[in-house]
Amino acid sequence: MGDWRQNWAAVAVRGGAAAIFGLALLFWPAPTLLTLIYIFGIFVLVEGVAAVVSGFSQPQGAGISWGLVAVGIIGILAGIATFVWPGVTGLILLYVIAFWAIAAGVTEIVAGIGLRQAANEWLLIVTGIVSLFFGLILLFAPVAGALAVTFFIGFFGVIYGALQLILAFRLRSLQEAGRA
Template sequence: MGDITRSWWLLLIRGLASLIFGILALIWPAITLLVLVIFFGAYALVGGVAELFAGFRHGAESRAWLIFSGIIGILAGIATFVWPGITSLALLYVVAFWAIFAGVSEILAGIKLRKAIDNEWMLIIGGILSLIFGILLLIWPGAGLLSLVWLVGIFAILHGIAMIALSFRVKNFTHGVGMP
């Protein structure tokens, strides 16, 4: 339990990165593909590093899923920087598969967290949103880059809010049981 509660700030960083990314994507809907790649790459990299770091700090029960999700996020971020001229369809598939893998990992981690802390549904909600988002992108790949920008922006804001809420819940739980 101490591993999870000591890492509340990683959830906060991840949530803030998601929220900032979402707002920037909505502010500039006519964004170029290169800028979208940079925004997504930075978001995926920060989220992946935070999850990987949390995975190494947590106990064995949630370690594997956090490390796996972190590695997927880091690889998605690196791929966007290595190939900046990626087409909108290729970017759509990168985002879709990353969101699906991250969503499944968050749902499973949330289920494990529910065993340790009551009512920890926020991580599961974030995972469900990620999973639905990824599936929707795969179902309608021809929606275009502008649609992707709006979908990504709305998803990132909702996901960021869920992660920020979870981080404060975990932080408050830490103080509630008298842990440092």
């Protein structure tokens, strides 16, 4: 597990993208399916690129965080798929979001356990639990009303984004404390 303190800016980009995605859905609760697909596509592309950059931007000697790179690649592929096949049905989109959230959640929990051992940090584990819980709910209850799902996805984006932003600034302060 690399030193995530070095990558606080990439974590902040991920959090900002998630929060913007969530707020867009909360303040525009009845987007067309196509708009939802495009918003999701933009979000996972940005989040995926930031995750890949973060995975490869480990401190010298720490190695590459392959789990983070894998989640980033999944996000990039999911984002590209939303633009290549925008006619995808709402149910398929929900499953794409569900599987992405589950993969992100598991990876974040595992990475958070490693970070906790290194820096006594728990926010990444909480973010992973939120992602995993969200993905499982979408996977096992996809038939919920479209508006309810939109709000649920919006709240998830805001919570996930806020946790990522808090984590980013916590990592930055840990990095600065390490230099002192």
